[in-house]
Amino acid sequence: MMQIRAEDLKMNIGGTEILKGVSIGAGDGGFIGVIGPNGSGKSTLLKCIYRVLNPTKGEVSLNGKPLHTYSFKESAREMAVVAQHNYYNFEFSVRDVVLMGRSPHKRAMERDNAEDFKIVDEALEKVGMLPFKDRSFSTLSGGEQQRVILARALAQKTNCLILDEPTNHLDIKYQLQLMDIVKELNLTVISAVHDLNIATMYCDKIFVVKDGNIVAFGSPADVLTKEFIKEIYEVDAELLTDKNGLLHILYSPGRYA
Numbered sequence: 001m002m003q004i005r006a007e008d009l010k011m012n013i014g015g016t017e018i019l020k021g022v023s024i025g026a027g028d029g030g031f032i033g034v035i036g037p038n039g040s041g042k043s044t045l046l047k048c049i050y051r052v053l054n055p056t057k058g059e060v061s062l063n064g065k066p067l068h069t070y071s072f073k074e075s076a077r078e079m080a081v082v083a084q085h086n087y088y089n090f091e092f093s094v095r096d097v098v099l100m101g102r103s104p105h106k107r108a109m110e111r112d113n114a115e116d117f118k119i120v121d122e123a124l125e126k127v128g129m130l131p132f133k134d135r136s137f138s139t140l141s142g143g144e145q146q147r148v149i150l151a152r153a154l155a156q157k158t159n160c161l162i163l164d165e166p167t168n169h170l171d172i173k174y175q176l177q178l179m180d181i182v183k184e185l186n187l188t189v190i191s192a193v194h195d196l197n198i199a200t201m202y203c204d205k206i207f208v209v210k211d212g213n214i215v216a217f218g219s220p221a222d223v224l225t226k227e228f229i230k231e232i233y234e235v236d237a238e239l240l241t242d243k244n245g246l247l248h249i250l251y252s253p254g255r256y257a
């Protein structure tokens with residue numbers, strides 16, 4: 001099973017310290033959420049983990065081995081990413097976008113084979129996008145694109161998934177569907193999550209980021225108290241536990257500082 005650790009990450013951009021010494025870990029199929037207000041550093045932290053950014057200080061490791069000792073291809077066989085924004089101006093078909101998920105498993109110039117096409121179809125089927133296979137990716141709605149990007153990550157067949165706000169763009173059915181798909185895979189997951197109710201439903205543990213620091217860690221039910229939500233997000237929330245023992249966080253209009 002996959003272990004992933006970020007140790008004392010610092011990130012300076014243009015003289016501003018965006019991450020101030022952040023350590024997080026995930027492994028053994030755990031679903032780890034990263035929550036926190038806008039601009040707190042969640043995406044920056046995830047980008048250091050999925051190698052879009054190089055931390056100014058600190059280190060990310062996979063299975064105890066520093067990430068920089070992996071080639072990009074090697075780390076892509078371990079870790080797939082669904083990023084927050086996908087800028088696709090190009091005219092790839094849906095199938096071709098998902099096929100890109102197979103490239104870490106192929107040698108240079110190696111052709112896609114029947115197995116790759118099968119994996120792509122299975123991944124598209126899983127997210128309910130198989131009927132869109134021949135469509136141009138750029139003509140899809142935001143939510144459809146998001147599901148295709150998840151299919152690409154699934155086709156990558158990794159042990160670890162990094163998700164940055166994966167339910168962005170999705171209506172409630174597809175938010176639940178995406179989280180259910182990811183949960184059922186039992187992969188090691190690190191996901192930035194904005195919706196605290198989604199976090200309580202799906203995350204085993206959450207890290208809370210504020211102003212570039214981790215300010216709390218624990219199970220959603222332990223961390224997300226009324227007082228803590230007020231402190232972190234400056235909103236008044238009511239907490240309710242339903243008959244199944246699931247925590248719900250309720251808000252009211254105008255109840256913020």
Ligand SMILES: Nc1ncnc2c1ncn2[C@@H]1O[C@H](COP(=O)(O)OP(=O)(O)OP(=O)(O)O)[C@@H](O)[C@H]1O
Pocket residue numbers: 013014018036037038039040041042043044045
């Ligand atoms: N390249 C950059 N140059 C300058 N500032 C940056 C850069 N990248 C990020 N920042 C700043 O760093 C802070 C953290 O950004 P980040 O995207 O990590 O936050 P976030 O917690 O993911 O926010 P959100 O919830 O709004 O997506 C923000 O104030 C952002 O403006």
